[in-house]
Amino acid sequence: MTPMIPMIPTSTTIPLLDAMLADPARAQAPLGDGPARARTGVAVASFIDGLRCFDAGPTAMIARVEALAPEAQLFAWEGVGLAAEARGQIDVALAAAPTFAPLLLVGAGWADALRGRKIGAPRCAHVDRWSVLDGQGFCLGLLDRRAALLEFAPEPTVALAIDQGIGRSLYFVHGGTASAIERAIMDVPASRRGALWSGVGLASVITNGLNDTARADLRERGGADLQLGEHLAALLLARISTPPHEPPTGWAATVLDGSEPPIAVLRRGLDRG
Incomplete structure (x- = not known):
């Protein structure tokens, strides 16, 4: 029998998260x-929907997410992951919806960051810790981008994944405006810029909110690093699609297996041709 998740719809033990559940408009502020x-x-609205879906239990949770508009479901799964980790039930969510593990784990990273856990030291011990680190970086960048860009120096072993998440947040806080994103990225050391741009590229594909002119501007400024993020987004979307796409082969099959930061594997593979 599939274990049921406790019904705790009013409190997650994370004050800011509880405030967003009580007033969803607050989540739009950044x-x-x-x-x-x-x-x-x-x-963001879909993310909040996902928080609420989790409280229905594994079977109903999946049905509720799938009842949302297709463009909302990706972000709802991240919300499910945040709610699950906030309640100490991330393993239950992963068992119920393993296809969406990367998104659930991004949400788990949110829970870490909101609880003040050290960025770069996720509580969740899943093999794909890179998704958790991405979620930590995204949350940090969304809620305190000055700290994320100017005061935070990720440890080298986790920097790629965290900065990828921070880069995704820049797309959100600047509404996809290429010039503003570029200014923000140019303020950080050159060694971090590639992963930040890759995060921007990932977010731009997943949200799919730019017209052709705005997308061309973003691509011109972000260059090859942004395109890496776009490639990663395409692989992620293929993995979680219904029905599933043909699985990748060769080096591409290892991009999302958790063995290394996905951007590092992708960059190396594309360099080899």
Whole structure:
């Protein structure tokens, strides 16, 4: 029998999260204006929907997420992951919806960051800790981007994944505005910029909120690093698609297996051709 998740709809032990559940508009506050603002708003609203879906138990949880609009489901799974980790039930959520593990684990990273856990030291011991670290970075960047960009120096072993998450947050806080994102990234050491741009590229594909002109501007500024993020997004979408796509082969099959930061594997594989 599948274990049921406790019904705890009113308290997660994370004050900021409880405040967002009580007033969903509060979750929209960090979002900046720009060409992607409508889509980032949908993403955040869907994330909050996912928080609520979790309380229904594994079977009903899946049905509730699948009842959402297709463009909302990706972000809802991240919300499910946050709610699950906040209640100490991430393993139950992963067992119920293993296909969506990368998204659930991003949400688990949110829980770590909101609880003040050291960024770079996730509580969740899943093999794909890179997704958890991405979630930590995204949450840090969304809620305190000055600290994320100017005061935070990730340890080398986890920097790629955390900065990828921070890069994703930049897309949200600047509404997909390429010039503003570029200014923010240019303020950090050059060694971090590649992963930040890759995170921007990942977010731009997943949210799918830019017109052709805005997307071309972003690609021109982000260059090859942004394109890495776009490639990663395509692999992620293929993995979680219904019905599933043909699984990747060769080096591409290892991008999301948790053995290394996905961006590192992807960069090495593309360099080899």
